[in-house]
Amino acid sequence: MQTLVFIQPLVALIAGIVILLMPRLLNYIVAIYLILIGIAGLWPQLMNGSVLP
Numbered sequence: 001m002q003t004l005v006f007i008q009p010l011v012a013l014i015a016g017i018v019i020l021l022m023p024r025l026l027n028y029i030v031a032i033y034l035i036l037i038g039i040a041g042l043w044p045q046l047m048n049g050s051v052l053p
Helices: 002-021 023-048
Strands: none
Touching: 002 023
């Protein structure tokens, strides 16, 4: 879990800089970020073979 804590601020910083340079990419950046955070949150359940608690 320590790696995830390090990755989130780094991704946010890079995304913020890119959005300032290219505002039209905002939709794609937000979508990719949300997908990655969702996968990271579900990863333990996916590895155990059950998604529902």
